[in-house]
Amino acid sequence: MSASLKIAKKNVEYGISLGADQVEIQILNQKQTRLEIRKSSLKGGDILETGGAGVRVYVGKSLGLTSTTRINELNESVKKAYSLAKGAPEDPYFSSLPIGGKYRRVRELYDNELANAPFEILVKKMMEGIEEASPNKDYTVSSGLNRSVTEHIIVNSQGVEARTKGTIFSGSIGVKFEKGLDTSIGSEPINGRSLKELETLDAGKKAAEKAKARIGAKKISSGIMDIVLDHKSTLGSLASLLNSGANGLTAALGTAFLTGKIGEKVAEKGITIKDDPFVPGGVASQSFDDEGTPTKKLVLIEKGLFKNYLTDSYSANRLNVENNGHGAKNSLISKPTPTITNVIISPGKWNTEEIIKDTKKGILIEDSGLTLQGASTNISRMVDNGYYIENGEIKHPVKNTMVGITVFDALSNINAISKEIVNLWGSQTPNIRITKVKISSGQ
Amino acid sequence: MVDHITLAKKVIEKYPITKNDFLEIRFFIGEFTNINIRNGAAEQVSNEFKIGAALRSLIGGAWGFSTSKNFSTRDLSNALETSISVAKASISGLSEKSAVPTNYVYNGVAPLKITIDPRDIPLEDKIRVAVDLEKHVRHEGEKIKVSTASLTDIVQREIIVNSLGTEVDVSNCYVRISGSGIARDGSIVQNVSDSVGTSRGWETIKEINPTEMGTKIGRRALNLLSAQTPPGGNMKVLMDPTLVGVFIHEAFGHAIEADSIINNMSVLAGKVGHKVGVPDITVYEDPTIPGLRGSYEYDSEGTKTKRRTIVDKGVLKGYLHSLETAAKMGVEPNGGGRAENFNYKPIPRMGVTYIDKGDMSIEELCQEINEGVYLSKSYGGYVNPSIGQFFFTAQEGRIITKGEFGPLIQNVSMSGLTLEVLSNVLGVGKDLEMAFPGTCGKGQSAPVTGGGPTLAVMNVVVGGSK
Numbered sequence: 001m002s003a004s005l006k007i008a009k010k011n012v013e014y015g016i017s018l019g020a021d022q023v024e025i026q027i028l029n030q031k032q033t034r035l036e037i038r039k040s041s042l043k044g045g046d047i048l049e050t051g052g053a054g055v056r057v058y059v060g061k062s063l064g065l066t067s068t069t070r071i072n073e074l075n076e077s078v079k080k081a082y083s084l085a086k087g088a089p090e091d092p093y094f095s096s097l098p099i100g101g102k103y104r105r106v107r108e109l110y111d112n113e114l115a116n117a118p119f120e121i122l123v124k125k126m127m128e129g130i131e132e133a134s135p136n137k138d139y140t141v142s143s144g145l146n147r148s149v150t151e152h153i154i155v156n157s158q159g160v161e162a163r164t165k166g167t168i169f170s171g172s173i174g175v176k177f178e179k180g181l182d183t184s185i186g187s188e189p190i191n192g193r194s195l196k197e198l199e200t201l202d203a204g205k206k207a208a209e210k211a212k213a214r215i216g217a218k219k220i221s222s223g224i225m226d227i228v229l230d231h232k233s234t235l236g237s238l239a240s241l242l243n244s245g246a247n248g249l250t251a252a253l254g255t256a257f258l259t260g261k262i263g264e265k266v267a268e269k270g271i272t273i274k275d276d277p278f279v280p281g282g283v284a285s286q287s288f289d290d291e292g293t294p295t296k297k298l299v300l301i302e303k304g305l306f307k308n309y310l311t312d313s314y315s316a317n318r319l320n321v322e323n324n325g326h327g328a329k330n331s332l333i334s335k336p337t338p339t340i341t342n343v344i345i346s347p348g349k350w351n352t353e354e355i356i357k358d359t360k361k362g363i364l365i366e367d368s369g370l371t372l373q374g375a376s377t378n379i380s381r382m383v384d385n386g387y388y389i390e391n392g393e394i395k396h397p398v399k400n401t402m403v404g405i406t407v408f409d410a411l412s413n414i415n416a417i418s419k420e421i422v423n424l425w426g427s428q429t430p431n432i433r434i435t436k437v438k439i440s441s442g443q
Numbered sequence: 444m445v446d447h448i449t450l451a452k453k454v455i456e457k458y459p460i461t462k463n464d465f466l467e468i469r470f471f472i473g474e475f476t477n478i479n480i481r482n483g484a485a486e487q488v489s490n491e492f493k494i495g496a497a498l499r500s501l502i503g504g505a506w507g508f509s510t511s512k513n514f515s516t517r518d519l520s521n522a523l524e525t526s527i528s529v530a531k532a533s534i535s536g537l538s539e540k541s542a543v544p545t546n547y548v549y550n551g552v553a554p555l556k557i558t559i560d561p562r563d564i565p566l567e568d569k570i571r572v573a574v575d576l577e578k579h580v581r582h583e584g585e586k587i588k589v590s591t592a593s594l595t596d597i598v599q600r601e602i603i604v605n606s607l608g609t610e611v612d613v614s615n616c617y618v619r620i621s622g623s624g625i626a627r628d629g630s631i632v633q634n635v636s637d638s639v640g641t642s643r644g645w646e647t648i649k650e651i652n653p654t655e656m657g658t659k660i661g662r663r664a665l666n667l668l669s670a671q672t673p674p675g676g677n678m679k680v681l682m683d684p685t686l687v688g689v690f691i692h693e694a695f696g697h698a699i700e701a702d703s704i705i706n707n708m709s710v711l712a713g714k715v716g717h718k719v720g721v722p723d724i725t726v727y728e729d730p731t732i733p734g735l736r737g738s739y740e741y742d743s744e745g746t747k748t749k750r751r752t753i754v755d756k757g758v759l760k761g762y763l764h765s766l767e768t769a770a771k772m773g774v775e776p777n778g779g780g781r782a783e784n785f786n787y788k789p790i791p792r793m794g795v796t797y798i799d800k801g802d803m804s805i806e807e808l809c810q811e812i813n814e815g816v817y818l819s820k821s822y823g824g825y826v827n828p829s830i831g832q833f834f835f836t837a838q839e840g841r842i843i844t845k846g847e848f849g850p851l852i853q854n855v856s857m858s859g860l861t862l863e864v865l866s867n868v869l870g871v872g873k874d875l876e877m878a879f880p881g882t883c884g885k886g887q888s889a890p891v892t893g894g895g896p897t898l899a900v901m902n903v904v905v906g907g908s909k
Binding site: 041046065088089140142184250253375401408440441 | 493570632672676860
């Protein structure tokens, strides 16, 4: 048994001995290696141990939460959480912390090579991409990488005892391209769980190509047009919209835009979207959520019909549905909230080129997404990276341009889905086109 | 009691360095209390301790960084050795060396300047305030589906010691209360929030009326349900001081943080002395104003901060610096190097950013707009300083027709271009207010204040769906 697991179990028992009704301890042991590159030059690196422990203590239906960076002082945090719970107002909807269950093993979440790769190897890998991203002095390259090796432990008084180890790297290569007084940018994310995935040449090349292609951005006239979303923007949009709309907690509160719509048509019939936490090596893959509940695979939208909410123990109880193990905590001190994992979007019938050719007037949006502000059902977003399309041809990049549409129209007005699917770090996504979107621009 | 300064000096002295190298130990001791009430129930009653030391080294022009959660000589030495070794391992990858200015040394103690320490307030008193605020949001009507109140107090201390001789011990207190309401009527959902945040103590809370604050939030949320869908297009906009606070922070402030300047990632690089706005526009960055959420006396590198003039009568005057960016640009450090906690390195950040007041009344500004929209109450934003394109959101507004305020409009966002926006100012109000107490994210969070007077601007792209 790991030392941290022993500490967690001991402190759950300690909380109960104080008089608590239910206790949860979460421990995160994390070693991070970060490197920073500016103007194509390495600036330096960080090697540090982060993480700590989070404590949830219930006395009746009252909750006390604490966290500490010092695991060796965890008993003080348990004592404090118990004291807070005794003084906190009740939450009438609280039923119980989860009871756990059998965990399905997810492959390729930990890579020994990545865990032990020396700093110099990470630098070498990144510098290969940096070189590719800066063919001449017109290109300025900034980049960063964070490699994390994590041990994650959750123990509660209701029977949960979960432990996992994981490796992950995340970063990006960002390029600024200058031509006269004009500037443009391109960026490529770098994500994965194994050292063999840490290949940066392609990312560097793409980031530079994107930056160059985006020079000469112009304002356009405002009007009603189509928008074509590239793979990343499709994933970014649909994952974000479902994270809001299918969120079990906000559904229970009555503010999710899909509240009460199980079984109803909410999107174009060609749309099928699943949540799959078991993709081997997926960056969002997991066998249990941040409460120690076994994670389940879910159908969210099937042929346009809304099928399931994302839930954790609290929201499942409030909605009186199954807890499908999607609780995620923003930090050790946070309560969990339902969150999407890997998103699998089914392909359509169009060739991506045909979608562009078939678009009379519109914007091609790259590397961003349509998201909601708070609980509003209006999407009102800036186009970070976009191109103007006219009569089936990409004309020029755009700037100072915004998209306005309601979330209901955004999902219903999808009228083209590509048959090409791209695998993005465990998620799978096509390109899509949405019609009748209000485009506002500075011209 | 541990004498942190003596301890840090002892550890730093163990590692001899050359003249251009640099070692720094920054202790961070923070206690965070948060009470969050939602729909009449406790969402969160929490207490968090963050204690650790950040150890930074600059060796041969390369940076190294590590942390220690324990403050023993052995733990700190081990972490400093890690920091030095990663810096040394980076030297071969450098094509441009970093440096810090060697002629600026700071010594000082900045104790808490508060009347009532929030740590002395019983938990039940804090809960009572949050419950009261939340209840009055909710009680405004059945269509309020989610009502929240959040009360946060943070007391933190940073002790900064470096190999140049800087020895600074600085404490800060942040108290913030906020409320929000989400109203829903069928498919229409509207968000409203408001907050008060300072770097003073519990007296902040004693000076507000939670009942009144909650009632106003609830009413605003309900009113927006029957408001008009916002228009979209390129238009003239009149912004209230909270929105101006976010506007100057996002549209301009991030582009004058000197890390983006030295890394060639800002459209304002090389523009000092250039005209960037109309002569009516003067912008200050002044964390020395006492008591505001973004106020502080020393930054996380120990540099004493000062009022910085960013734009003077439309001309760009300077940038916000950390030690590194000041050395690179050959200027005096101005106290902009801030870090969220010991897990982060200090980087140039804003504190209190505001547009100075002008001389126009609201009525005059409205007439200047003639046809356009009045937008108020910020809901956040972001910017890409490399290309100078920014985005921010208003909670509500009004149509302006023939120089007069018209019907109410719902939540809406806007975008614009940094290099154009201050030149597009049509008029500056005389109602200066430090109205936006916020939290800025730039890889790490920082408490900030934004402000200004009511401002009339043309050529703003409003992203409505109508």
